[in-house]
Amino acid sequence: xxxxxxxxxxxxxxxxxxxxxxxxxxxxxxDDCAVTEYNEDSYHLYTTDMLVEGDHFSLDYxxxxxxxxxxxxxxxxxxxxxxxxxxxxxxxxSLKEDTTVEFIDGVYNGINEICERYNFDLIGGDTTHGEKIxxxxxxxxxVDKNKLKMRSDAEIxxxxxxxxxxxxxxxxxxxxxxxxxxxxxIKKYHTNxxxxxxxxxxxxxxxxxxxDVSDGLASEIRNICxxxxxxxxxxxxxxxxxxxxxxxSSLLDDDPYDYALFGGExxxxxxxxxxxxxxxxxxxxxxxxxxxxxxxxDGKELKNYGYDHFS
Amino acid sequence: xxxxxxxxxxxxxxxxxxxxxxxxxxxxxxDDCAVTEYNEDSYHLYTTDMLVEGDHFSLDYxxxxxxxxxxxxxxxxxxxxxxxxxxxxxxxxSLKEDTTVEFIDGVYNGINEICERYNFDLIGGDTTHGEKIxxxxxxxxxVDKNKLKMRSDAEIxxxxxxxxxxxxxxxxxxxxxxxxxxxxxIKKYHTNxxxxxxxxxxxxxxxxxxxDVSDGLASEIRNICxxxxxxxxxxxxxxxxxxxxxxxSSLLDDDPYDYALFGGExxxxxxxxxxxxxxxxxxxxxxxxxxxxxxxxDGKELKNYGYDHFS
Numbered sequence: 001x002x003x004x005x006x007x008x009x010x011x012x013x014x015x016x017x018x019x020x021x022x023x024x025x026x027x028x029x030x031d032d033c034a035v036t037e038y039n040e041d042s043y044h045l046y047t048t049d050m051l052v053e054g055d056h057f058s059l060d061y062x063x064x065x066x067x068x069x070x071x072x073x074x075x076x077x078x079x080x081x082x083x084x085x086x087x088x089x090x091x092x093x094s095l096k097e098d099t100t101v102e103f104i105d106g107v108y109n110g111i112n113e114i115c116e117r118y119n120f121d122l123i124g125g126d127t128t129h130g131e132k133i134x135x136x137x138x139x140x141x142x143v144d145k146n147k148l149k150m151r152s153d154a155e156i157x158x159x160x161x162x163x164x165x166x167x168x169x170x171x172x173x174x175x176x177x178x179x180x181x182x183x184x185x186i187k188k189y190h191t192n193x194x195x196x197x198x199x200x201x202x203x204x205x206x207x208x209x210x211x212d213v214s215d216g217l218a219s220e221i222r223n224i225c226x227x228x229x230x231x232x233x234x235x236x237x238x239x240x241x242x243x244x245x246x247x248x249s250s251l252l253d254d255d256p257y258d259y260a261l262f263g264g265e266x267x268x269x270x271x272x273x274x275x276x277x278x279x280x281x282x283x284x285x286x287x288x289x290x291x292x293x294x295x296x297x298d299g300k301e302l303k304n305y306g307y308d309h310f311s
Numbered sequence: 312x313x314x315x316x317x318x319x320x321x322x323x324x325x326x327x328x329x330x331x332x333x334x335x336x337x338x339x340x341x342d343d344c345a346v347t348e349y350n351e352d353s354y355h356l357y358t359t360d361m362l363v364e365g366d367h368f369s370l371d372y373x374x375x376x377x378x379x380x381x382x383x384x385x386x387x388x389x390x391x392x393x394x395x396x397x398x399x400x401x402x403x404x405s406l407k408e409d410t411t412v413e414f415i416d417g418v419y420n421g422i423n424e425i426c427e428r429y430n431f432d433l434i435g436g437d438t439t440h441g442e443k444i445x446x447x448x449x450x451x452x453x454v455d456k457n458k459l460k461m462r463s464d465a466e467i468x469x470x471x472x473x474x475x476x477x478x479x480x481x482x483x484x485x486x487x488x489x490x491x492x493x494x495x496x497i498k499k500y501h502t503n504x505x506x507x508x509x510x511x512x513x514x515x516x517x518x519x520x521x522x523d524v525s526d527g528l529a530s531e532i533r534n535i536c537x538x539x540x541x542x543x544x545x546x547x548x549x550x551x552x553x554x555x556x557x558x559x560s561s562l563l564d565d566d567p568y569d570y571a572l573f574g575g576e577x578x579x580x581x582x583x584x585x586x587x588x589x590x591x592x593x594x595x596x597x598x599x600x601x602x603x604x605x606x607x608x609d610g611k612e613l614k615n616y617g618y619d620h621f622s
Contacts, residue, residue: 002408002409002410002411002412020432020434021430021432022398022399022431022432025399025432025434028432028433028434028435029433029434029435029436033435034399034401034434034435036399036434039350046399046401046434046435046449046451047401047435048401048402048403048435048436048437048447048449049403049437050403050404050405050437050439050445050447051439052405052439052440052441052445054441055439055440055441056439087333088333088336088345088347088357090345090357090358090359090449091359092359092360092361092447093361094361094363094445097313098313099313100313101313119332120333121331121332121333121336121339122339122340123331123336123339123340123345123347123357124339124340124344124345124357124358124359125340125359126359126360126361126447128361128362128363128366128367129363129366130363130365130366130443130445131442131443132441132442132443134361134363134405134441134445134447136359136361136403136437136445136447138357138359138401138449140357140451
C-alpha cells in the first residue's frame with residue numbers, strides 16, 4: 001500500500017505517533033507544535049516544516065527573498081498557534097549544483113528579515129545538495145504556561161473566530177498558475193505571508209482552542225473539533241476575505257470562499273471564544289462549536305476538507 | 312557565482328553566520344551543535360542534518376530500517392561530539408507518491424530503535440512529497456555545563472586521539488558502488504553506524520577539544536585546529552582501521568588509510584588530551600597538536616581534506 005492509498009498526511013502522522021515516555025514532554029505529535037517543560041513559568045515549543053521546490057514554492061514566481069520569508073513565516077505561524085514567540089531557529093537546505101550565491105543570499109535575506117521582525121536567532125543549520133531545492137526549518141519557541149493554546153480546548157457553545165481575512169494566498173497562487181498579469185497586491189498574499197505573532201496580545205486573552213490556517217479553514221476547524229471531541233457550524237459568507245480576491249477569483253470562475261475554506265497558507269489564526277467574551281474578540285466570528293462531531297457549512301455536513309499533500 | 316565555485320560547504324556556513332544577539336546563545340553556527348542556556352547546571356544542544364536519497368543513502372543498498380538508523384546515529388553523533396546526550400527529536404520527511412507504507416514503517420522502526428537505544432523521544436515532524444526521499448532531522452540534546460566539549464579547546468602539546476577504528480563506512484560504500492558481493496560485516500559499517508554516546512563516560516573525563524568523524528579524520532582535525540588556532544601532526548599508520556578493510560580496499564586498489572582520513576561517516580570521536588592524562592585515554596593516539604596552522608600528515612603538509620558536498 002502506498003501513501004496515497006493510506007489516505008493522507010493526517011493519518012500518516014497518527015501512524016508514526018508514539019506516546020512520549022519523558023514526563024517533560026507535555027504535547028508531542030498532533031498539535032501545531034510539540035510542547036516541553038522549560039522552566040517554572042514557561043514551556044518550550046518545537047515545530048518543523050519541509051518546503052520542496054515546485055510544491056511549496058516555485059522558482060518561476062518566488063524570488064529567493066520571498067522563499068526565505070515564506071519558510072520562516074509558515075513556521076512562526078505554528079508557534080503563534082500555540083500562543084508563543086519564536087526564540088531559536090535551525091535551517092537545513094538542499095541546493096542544486098548550479099544554485100548561485102546570489103540566490104542563497106536572497107533566501108538568507110528573507111530569513112534574516114523575519115529573525116529581526118520577531119527578534120530571534122538562527123543558531124544552526126546544514127547544507128547539502130540534491131536535484132531540487134528543499135528547505136527544512138525547525139523553530140523553537142517559548143510560551144508562558146498560562147498562555148499555552150491547544151487544539152483540544154474548544155467547548156460546545158464557543159464562538160469560532162478567525163483573526164483576519166483569508167483566501168489571499170490561494171487567490172495569488174491561482175493567478176500565478178494561470179499566468180495572469182497584474183494583481184500584484186493579491187500575489188503578495190501568496191509570496192509574502194505574515195503570521196499573527198504581533199497580534200497575539202489581542203488574541204490570547206480570550207482564545208481557548210487555537211490553530212493557524214495553514215491548510216484551509218475547513219481543515220483547521222476539523223482538527224480543533226477532532227481534538228476537542230465536538231462539532232462545528234460555520235457560515236460561508238461570514239468568512240472575511242482578503243481585499244480584491246472576489247474580483248480575481250471571478251476571472252477564473254472560482255468561488256473565493258473556497259480559497260479560504262480549502263486553500264490554506266493564509267497563516268491567520270482560528271480560535272474559539274466563550275460567548276461571554278464576545279465583546280473582546282479580535283477578528284471575525286464565522287461560526288459556533290456544537291455538540292456531535294460533524295462540521296456543518298451553511299447547515300450541510302462538510303465531507304471534503306483542505307489541501308492535503310497525499311490525498 | 313555558483314556554490315561549487317565558492318569553495319564548498321564550510322565556507323558557505325561561514326557566509327550565512329551571524330552573531331546571535333541573544334545572551335542565552337552560547338555557541339551558534341560553527342561547531343557540531345548550537346549551544347543555549349537551559350538551567351543552572353546544563354545547556355541545551357541543537358543539531359540538524361538533511362539526508363538526500365542518492366547522496367547520503369541509496370535505495371539500492373539501504374533498507375528502510377537502515378535509513379532510519381543512519382539519520383538518527385549521524386545526528387546523535389553531533390550531540391556526542393559536544394559531550395551531551397539526546398533528549399528530543401523532530402523529523403521532516405519528503406516522500407515520493409509511490410512510497411509504500413511498508414517503507415515508511417521500516418524507516419520509523421530504525422528511528423524508534425535509536426530513540427530506545429539512547430532513551431529519547433520523537434516529539435514532532437512534518438511529511439510532504441517530492442521527487443526524491445529527503446529526510447531532515449533536528450535533535451535536541453542536553454549536556455552538563457562542566458562537560459561541554461568544543462572544537463576550540465585544543466592546545467599545543469595535546470595528544471590527538473580517535474575513540475575507535477575508522478574507514479569502515481567508506482570501505483562499505485566502495486564495496487556497494489563497485490557491486491562487490493559478500494563482505495557483509497564491512498558493508499554494515501556504512502549502513503548501520505553507531506555513534507559514541509555510550510562511550511562518553513570513558514572519553515569526557517580527559518577530552519579537551521572534540522568533534523565527531525563525519526567528514527573524514529583529516530577534515531575534522533582541520534576544524535579543531537582552525538577553531539583552536541593551532542596546527543597538528545598526524546601519522547597515517549597510527550590510525551586504527553576497522554577490521555577487514557585492508558583486505559577489501561586492496562581488492563579495489565585503494566589505501567584504507569585514505570578511507571579513514573578522507574572518507575567520513577565513521578561517527579567515532581576525535582579529541583585532544585593533555586599529555587599528563589595520557590594513561591587515561593580511551594582510544595588511540597594518532598598525533599599531536601603543534602604550533603602554527605598547518606596539518607602535517609607524516610611530516611608533509613596536508614592540502615586536501617575530507618569529502619565536501621560542493622568541492
